[in-house]
Amino acid sequence: MPEKTTLSESGYGFVLKLDDAIPVSDSTGLPPVRYNLSIEPGECVFVECRDDVRAAQFTDFCAGLLPVKKEEEANGKQGSVSCMGLNWAELDERRAQALRGRIGRITGDSGWIDLYEMHLNILWPSLHHSRTPYDKLVAEAVHLSQLFGLPGLPTQLPEKLSPLDRKRSEYVRAFMNRPSLLLLENPVSLGAPVELYNAFFTELTVARERGCAVLWIGSERSAWAGYARPGMQRFRLGGNGLIK
């Protein structure tokens, strides 16, 4: 029987599910308590966290980079973190990486590779994880770049671009290749042009309508005030874990 290699959005209930999962972490990072969170396709969840290190570790935990404590260490039920119905702990390294390729991320430190020009930095995850022709990827990147206010796909080194253009490029990279899950760490910093955030909110809505789930983790509640609607899940990540 041929192996099933693609996942349809109807094939799993939640795009991201943390089920009584306790992270293996030290005292300086994510508190080792039970985490419960479920995000359905198209849903947007807000998490307020004022500690950047904790926020980064939480998104790493959701992306399967931070392991879940084993049952014998957790004193009770074995927790799990699943993405698109697949438990990170049960996936081998190659499959886990392929699944991470379905996640669009905005991280605190951006993570630009200074050896490559910005266009390669933007295209890098898509080139690695997909077989979409290069020209098609470039066309998509140019389209997104223009949506976020860039004249086209930037070809300079990341250090040569302004902080604002780097932020725009970060949005382009996150939305490239139609991700199924967006993990956004502080995607909006107050003080940037309104047009940029309008474009970001528009693209976020388009992605959600397509079925993409969004986890928005930010230090300022006011950053998502313009986007949040009644009924959306909101949490606070503190020393006691996730609190609704």
Add this chain to the structure above:
Amino acid sequence: MNFSERFAIINSGLAILGRFSRSQPRFFLIMIGGAWGVLYEMLHPSAWRRTVLIEFRRNLRQLVGSGFFSVVVVAFITGLGLVSQAVYWLGFAGMSQMTGSLLSSVLLREIAPILVGVILLGRSGMLMLTEMGNLTTGGRLKTLSGMGIDPFLAFVVPRTIATTVSGITLGTLFSVIALAMGYVACWMKGIVTVSIWSFIFEVINSMQLVDYVGIPLKFLLSGASVGLCCCLSGMDVTSEDNLTTFLPRGFSRGIMSILVINVLVDIVLGSF
């Protein structure tokens, strides 16, 4: 001194000894694991993704492009110095029939792989080490992992293969130029009277079957060890390291790996 105090002293002494013993082969074991990983990945068609190909091409261009003139200059000097001196003194001693065997055993088998390895290490290996070190300390490799890109596959595999290919490319170039320059120098001084074809025939004729395996193998493995050692040394840096600590460490590891590879090939092929 009571028993528990004596036990504490012995315990700490043994701990120091154990720490020292474990730390010495640590990088050697990392190298063995890394070499197996590169071999394993390069044989998988799915590993040759576009990002890996881009990195491979970029590095091959950098390695061969930047090493080309250095290799030509060093081969020129070696040819003038070593080959012409060997031809002159062997002729002077009445042993000119040994010229070919001496050149093949000394220049091609022993000196060329080491010199090419050192050029690769100095011109490109140090650059790789710095790049990888900066990517590691800057947390870039962790970010790549978060995007599902394995840093070993994206950087170590293509760079090691690129240095392997450039090792044999530059090594062949070095050997040809060094021999040709040696002949030209001797011919201009009137030390040799045979044609260049006879001279090359003499060198080739003196080579044994094992040399046809050993010399290319040394070029290949010297290149591979430089690439792997520099990439892994760069990934092995900690937050306490800086350029002044990890560059000398990487350089000494690189030199050591070139020498070890050359001696190992000699031992394995029985030409030591």
